[in-house]
Amino acid sequence: MTSESVTPADAGRVPFTTRQWLVIALLCGAQFMLALDFSILSVALPVLGEDLGFELSDLQWVVTAFALPSGGLLLFFGRAADLYGRRNWFVAGMVLFTVASLAGGLAPTPGFLLAARAAQGVAAAMLTPAAMSLLTTSFAEGSQRDRALGINGALLSLGFLSGVVLGGVLTDLTSWRVTLFISVPVGIVAAVAAPILIKESRADETPRLDLLGAVTVTGGLLSVIFGITSAERNGWSTTTTLVSIAAGLVLLIAFFTVESRVADPLVDLRVLRRRTVSWGNTTGLITFAMMTGMVFLLTLYMQQVRGMSPLDAGFTFASLGIAAVLGGAFAAGIIGAIGVHRALVYGLLLQAVSTAALYFLDVTSGMPLLLIATATGGFGHLLAVVGYMITATSGLPDHEQGLATGLAYTGQQLGVTVGTPVLATVAAAGIDSAGGGGASAVLAGVQDGLLVAAGALLLAGLVAIGFLRPGRNDGAERAEPAGDGRQVPVPAEAR
The missing domain is CATH 4.10.860 (DNA Excision Repair, Uvrb; Chain A)
Known part of the structure; x- marks a missing residue:
């Protein structure tokens, strides 16, 4: 299962084999699990805190303990996967994640749970670049890889969004501990299946780290x-x-x-100087930041303005999740019809317009607008995600795919981390200026945050138009080494 198993010319007409579908299920399923675990405890935090004796002000560390290592170690582990074997790194990360999930579910004290969440974050940093570089090197650059990345993007967003819903359901019906236990059987199956389905992949030479x-x-x-x-x-x-x-x-x-x-x-600066890597990842950071920040703002709106329960608010995001899945499913076809660049630009602008439309929510009405706008924004977001992932990882030889995906997911993780505190600060300032904590004041703060999010997404669209336009600075495609001595044509838009 290497990138040369199907040529780019053939990729458009050759369907996935059964083995390729199993590889997609394994690698994209791992990404779904990581996204799920990042968000699944969000709704359960109050119950969890009461059960283990957390101080209210310390509950944020349950999420932060995961986010810190998962974002901070991505580049290091992405390069390590390139050098020492992506499949081995993937299996090691999956084993650690499984053990950490089991330990977190059994945690007797706050400190024990935070240590388990930190271990989950370390495992996520090991798994993410390994899984993505295995995915990109298992499929030919072109239609097949685009389809695989579309499926991965859909499952990634579905995992993040369904974690919010599933966390509330499982906590209400069973216990918050079950939200961690569900990853254990998945992790065991993935760790066993990886050596069977995937060949080892690493750089030809192993320089000193x-x-x-x-x-x-x-x-x-x-x-x-x-x-x-x-x-x-x-x-x-x-x-x-x-x-x-x-x-x-x-x-x-x-x-x-x-x-x-x-x-x-650790990072070849020539890779960072590629405009597809630098500016492509900039757009990825913004689309993820504004999506996670928007989810926070709308949660605030639904619970503090409309008086909805956490569980009801979670289910309201179902339209966003469904549209995100559809965006991932149709992204490859859309990209095949209009090209990667236009898909990225249209996705960002669609997300911007939909976010701006949410400004017209009010205290007593607006639920149809919320459902339609979030669904439209979710579709645009997934189109942008797939577009930026293809942009940021195309035109690079296989031995740099771990680095490229590590950079892409570092940007994504920074976006997920930055979005909520930035928009929360904007909302808090708006609430204060509107006179306090009443429903009208909270609505004003939410509206301010939504306008900032829409503006940032518009800026990302303009960045894509200005710096990622196909053929900018050079027109014809040129050949680059593929890591095995072959020369692979690289379109101008991938450089």
Whole structure:
């Protein structure tokens, strides 16, 4: 199952084999599970906190403990997967995730649960780039890979959104512990199936791992993510927030300095200079940030303005989840008809317009608008996600796919992390300026946040138009090494 098993010319007319479908089920199912576990405890936090004795102000750490390592370690583990074997890395990460999920479900104390969630985050950082690079190297660049990425994008968003719903259902009917236990059988099956279905994939040469680069980028990302997540609780002007973000930025500057000087860098800066990688991942960060932030704002609207229960609010997002699945299912066909660039631009602009339309929600009505706009936005979001993932990982040789997917998912994780605290700050300022905590004031804050989100998405669309336009700076396709000595034509839009 290598990228040369089907040529790009054949990919448009050759359907997936049974084995390829099993590979998709395994790798995309793993991504679904990770997204599910990221969000599944959100609705259960109050019950969980009461059961284990969490202080109310400390409940955010149940989510943050997962987000910190899963975002901070992605680049390091993505490169390690390239060098030491993606399948082996995938299996090791799946075993760790399974054990951590079991431990979290059995947790007797807050500290034990937070340690288990941190271990889940480490495992997620191991699994994500390994799974995605195995997916991109298992299918030919072109129609087949686009379809596989579309399925993956649909399951990724479905996992995040269904986690909110499933967490409420399982907590109401059983226990919050079951939300962690459900990953255990899935993890066992995946760890056993991976060596059977997937051949090992790694770089031909194994240079020494850039430890100084790994330390600086990991420390920088961890510090920035910690500062941003702390801002939602402590405020953006507090010493903790400012020092953490500043320290993170200093470490990231040091990282780029190190990478420009070492013989075998963790991140080849030539890859970052590709506009498809740098600007493509910028659009990905924005679309994920604004989607997760919008979900937070609408949860606030439904519960504090409309008086809905957490479970009812979760089910209201079903239209968003269904539309996201449809977006992933149809993305490859749409991209085949109009091209990757237009699909990315249209997806971002559709998400922007739908988010702006939610500004017209009010205190007593607006549920039809909410359902239609979130569904439309979910479809646009998935179209943008698949477009940016294809953009950010195309035109690169197989031995750099772990790095490319690690960069793409680092941007995604930063987006997921940044979106809620940024829009929560905007909403809080709007609530204060509207006079307090009444329904009308909360609505005003939500509307301010939605306008900011729509503006950011519009900016992302303009970035895609201006910097990712096909043929910009150079027109003809050129050949690049595929990692095995062959020369693979690379379209201008993939460079």
